[in-house]
């Protein structure tokens with residue numbers, strides 16, 4: 137049993153991590169500034185697991201809050217989800233993104249170092265690969281993010297590498313997520329974007345539940361099997377299983393390791409739309425529009441390093457991702473702020 141600090145634990149992926157840790161018997165403290173979430177997710181986590189966690193309403197850029205947190209607890213590990221993640225917003229306001237993501241991680245690592253807590257799992261992203269020259273993508277591909285959000289992830293990866301180089305007693309896992317989607321099978325927690333979603337699966341979910349009129353498909357003239365963009369969608373529960381395996385992997389010995397978390401299979405926009413229509417039993421309107429600037433034609437992982445080193449492999453297929461996303465969305469048409477269910 138471990139005592140784990142989960143930064144950003146009230147968010148989409150972090151809340152699923154809290155469920156898994158609590159069900160594993162670990163104790164969980166969440167620090168979240170609720171900038172993109174609410175405590176409703178944590179209440180649901182506690183309902184699902186029938187266990188309590190400790191919540192600190194705080195910001196990881198606040199060294200005083202972190203100092204108190206690490207003085208009050210003896211953490212075995214930190215899982216660091218706290219960050220801003222909107223590509224478009226990062227282009228408009230890069231200072232906000234560097235401050236929150238880079239400075240937040242720096243403050244966290246300083247507090248960890250001072251408290252002699254040297255085990256961290258960090259949420260990186262496949263966005264660090266930029267536009268890949270081929271697929272599937274292995275961890276040794278050149279990195280080169282093409283927007284400020286992605287560059288904050290790269291800077292943080294470099295920061296963690298430098299920390300490890302200076303002090304190899306650290307245990308650092310950098311996980312590069314492909315496209316996390318879906319929701320907990322209970323339908324109690326899921327993705328609840330503040331504004332109109334930027335990402336495909338939450339957008340399609342909101343069309344299905346009647347919050348948005350139709351899906352705009354960004355381009356149908358890519359060199360892919362049906363002309364629409366191909367991505368590696370991964371069920372959030374599988375993604376979290378990867379984090380649990382990463383924590384176990386770090387127990388063996390001090391190390392810094394980078395792993396892709398993806399299924400290794402790419403699906404096109406139209407294939408995702410089809411699978412979602414089957415899951416929700418509705419025909420969903422869509423229109424082909426122009427390409428979205430900065431989009432790669434295809435991006436999917438070679439997950440074999442995670443398979444061999446972490447003993448991890450994604451289990452859930454696209455149909456299951458859509459079923460679970462739809463269960464969450466139909467039970468909570470307006471996310472955590474809603475009551476009642478859609479018909």
Ligand code: NAD
Pocket residue numbers: 143144145146147148149150167168169170171172173194195196197216217218219220221236240259260261262313314315316
């Ligand atoms: P999310 O916005 O749902 O969760 C992030 C949480 O962090 C939110 O609850 C937010 O309130 C909190 N937060 C943000 N800044 C904070 C700060 N300074 N101090 C304390 N709390 C703060 O996002 P998510 O989808 O759960 O993503 C989690 C992590 O995974 C992020 O770092 C994100 O960049 C990364 N990631 C996400 C995806 C994806 O598609 N969802 C893909 C790759 C990487």
Ligand code: UDP
Pocket residue numbers: 315334335336337339351352353354355364365366367405428431
């Ligand atoms: N996409 C789309 N319409 C949308 C949102 C996304 O056609 O409203 C496409 C996008 O062009 C890409 C795929 O769906 O080919 C996945 O996009 P998402 O933003 O979810 O992930 P990312 O591109 O960041 O990997």
